[in-house]
Amino acid sequence: MEKYDIAIIGGGILGTTISYWLSTLYDIKVCVIEKENTVAKHTSSRNTGVVHAPFYLDPKKRKVSAISSLISHDLWEILAKKKNLPWSEVGTIEVAIKEPQHKTLEKYLKWGAENGIPEGQLELLDSKELTKKEPNLKAYSGLFCKRDVSTDYGIFTKELQKESEKNGTKFLFNHHVKDVEENSEVKLTFSDNSTLVSKFIINCSGGNSLDIAKKFGLALQYNDLHFRGEYWVADKKYADLVKTNVYSVARFSEFPFLDPHWIKRADGRTEIGPNAVPVMTPETYEGYTGELTQAVSKIREIFSGNVMKLFTNRSFLKLISKEFLSSVSKSAMVYRVQQFIPSIRPEYFSEHGTAGIRTPIITPKGTFMSDILELNGKNSFHIINYNSPGATGAPAYSAFIVRQLQEKGILDYIQKPKESFWKFEDIVIEN
Numbered sequence: 001m002e003k004y005d006i007a008i009i010g011g012g013i014l015g016t017t018i019s020y021w022l023s024t025l026y027d028i029k030v031c032v033i034e035k036e037n038t039v040a041k042h043t044s045s046r047n048t049g050v051v052h053a054p055f056y057l058d059p060k061k062r063k064v065s066a067i068s069s070l071i072s073h074d075l076w077e078i079l080a081k082k083k084n085l086p087w088s089e090v091g092t093i094e095v096a097i098k099e100p101q102h103k104t105l106e107k108y109l110k111w112g113a114e115n116g117i118p119e120g121q122l123e124l125l126d127s128k129e130l131t132k133k134e135p136n137l138k139a140y141s142g143l144f145c146k147r148d149v150s151t152d153y154g155i156f157t158k159e160l161q162k163e164s165e166k167n168g169t170k171f172l173f174n175h176h177v178k179d180v181e182e183n184s185e186v187k188l189t190f191s192d193n194s195t196l197v198s199k200f201i202i203n204c205s206g207g208n209s210l211d212i213a214k215k216f217g218l219a220l221q222y223n224d225l226h227f228r229g230e231y232w233v234a235d236k237k238y239a240d241l242v243k244t245n246v247y248s249v250a251r252f253s254e255f256p257f258l259d260p261h262w263i264k265r266a267d268g269r270t271e272i273g274p275n276a277v278p279v280m281t282p283e284t285y286e287g288y289t290g291e292l293t294q295a296v297s298k299i300r301e302i303f304s305g306n307v308m309k310l311f312t313n314r315s316f317l318k319l320i321s322k323e324f325l326s327s328v329s330k331s332a333m334v335y336r337v338q339q340f341i342p343s344i345r346p347e348y349f350s351e352h353g354t355a356g357i358r359t360p361i362i363t364p365k366g367t368f369m370s371d372i373l374e375l376n377g378k379n380s381f382h383i384i385n386y387n388s389p390g391a392t393g394a395p396a397y398s399a400f401i402v403r404q405l406q407e408k409g410i411l412d413y414i415q416k417p418k419e420s421f422w423k424f425e426d427i428v429i430e431n
């Protein structure tokens with residue numbers, strides 16, 4: 001039976017970047033366990049592709065995500081330039097559609113400075129300045145962020161996989177973790193009944209990370225929900241109606257992922273989306289239920305405990321019904337974007353984009369957890385609720401995780417630093 005020092009469950013952008021740091025720094029036996037036949041098959045390829053500047057993240061409540069995003073911008077740029085990967089400096093305008101939302105933009109300007117965004121990269125624009133910059137954009141005001149970039153995180157993850165493999169990491173594809181047994185070491189059993197033993201496990205399994213943590217007896221008080229984000233691609237003729245990304249101030253700050261945007265992709269396409277339609281599994285990219293057994297267990301979960309409390313929240317229900325409508329009807333989604341780009345029409349969008357699914361965690365109070373949830377097992381570490389801007393922040397956040405494990409004495413291996421395009425010692429996040 002193969003035995004590892006560290007086994008990482010999940011070959012998304014997070015698991016892959018953690019494997020990169022571990023294999024770069026140590027003489028250590030690391031593997032990444034992935035149920036699919038390649039890395040980044042799920043959320044890490046199915047997202048909006050924006051390298052976000054953290055102006056919209058509360059510096060107190062989301063400090064780690066904010067600092068990770070800030071630092072990672074430069075790390076991704078180094079990788080993109082070195083390997084000639086997609087890096088399109090399109091910028092983002094966050095708009096206040098109506099006057100009352102303007103104070104949120106003023107708050108974002110302050111948060112941006114507190115989160116370390118360099119001076120001159122954020123600029124408040126009034127309605128006239130907005131229209132001068134983007135003639136098809138109509139709003140009360142906007143916050144222009146020059147720093148935002150469009151990229152392809154699936155390509156980044158594949159590049160990091162190659163580097164990690166060069167350092168000795170094994171990627172075990174088509175290995176679906178079904179069961180775990182945690183004693184002095186951890187035994188994993190896969191869906192074909194084969195097994196693997198590792199001294200330590202890092203759980204980075206995205207939409208399944210809560211379920212995996214529960215197998216370790218952790219996080220039993222939490223639940224999760226899966227929301228599919230769908231996109232529509234603008235026909236080429238209309239792709240440059242607006243040349244920057246446009247986001248709008250969230251109607252309800254506690255549900256920030258429920259407002260569609262105008263997105264400039266790194267490959268030149270323009271899309272609108274994502275919405276957030278509840279689905280039963282983290283991989284239900286079409287239809288609403290997914291695999292039957294998973295759907296049944298999700299329905300059971302919904303009708304007991306935390307999720308039910310969330311469903312008694314009126315604003316949430318109101319928003320969700322609109323999200324559902326925008327899934328069934330293209331016009332409904334277009335209508336929402338027309339609030340700031342009035343000239344667009346449903347017939348300008350004839351093709352679906354690639355849908356992605358986010359899995360927020362519901363607390364015992366029936367609210368969404370606002371930041372990443374990290375949990376320690378006896379011989380395991382779990383990263384849950386790793387949602388947007390998780391792809392942006394992955395290189396710095398994963399270095400931060402490795403530093404935590406060092407401090408806990410878990411990485412008591414011979415240090416053998418290998419050549420790296422990123423410098424581990426420069427990445428400092430004080431928690």
Ligand SMILES: Cc1cc2nc3c(=O)[nH]c(=O)nc-3n(C[C@H](O)[C@H](O)[C@H](O)COP(=O)(O)OP(=O)(O)OC[C@H]3O[C@@H](n4cnc5c(N)ncnc54)[C@H](O)[C@@H]3O)c2cc1C
Pocket residue numbers: 009010011012013014015033034035036039040041042043044045046047048049050051052175176177178204205206207208229274355356357358386387388389390391392393
């Ligand atoms: C619609 C949408 C838009 C987004 N837009 C942005 C954006 O513009 N910018 C940004 O920074 N972030 C964005 N995000 C967030 C970002 O994409 C995620 O935070 C990030 O990709 C999460 O990476 P991950 O590695 O944790 O998860 P994943 O990419 O989901 O990887 C987890 C992996 O674990 C594997 N796995 C799961 N269960 C098992 C098992 N039992 N056994 C073996 N393997 C298993 C899965 O197959 C998967 O490959 C967006 C997310 C969504 C959904």
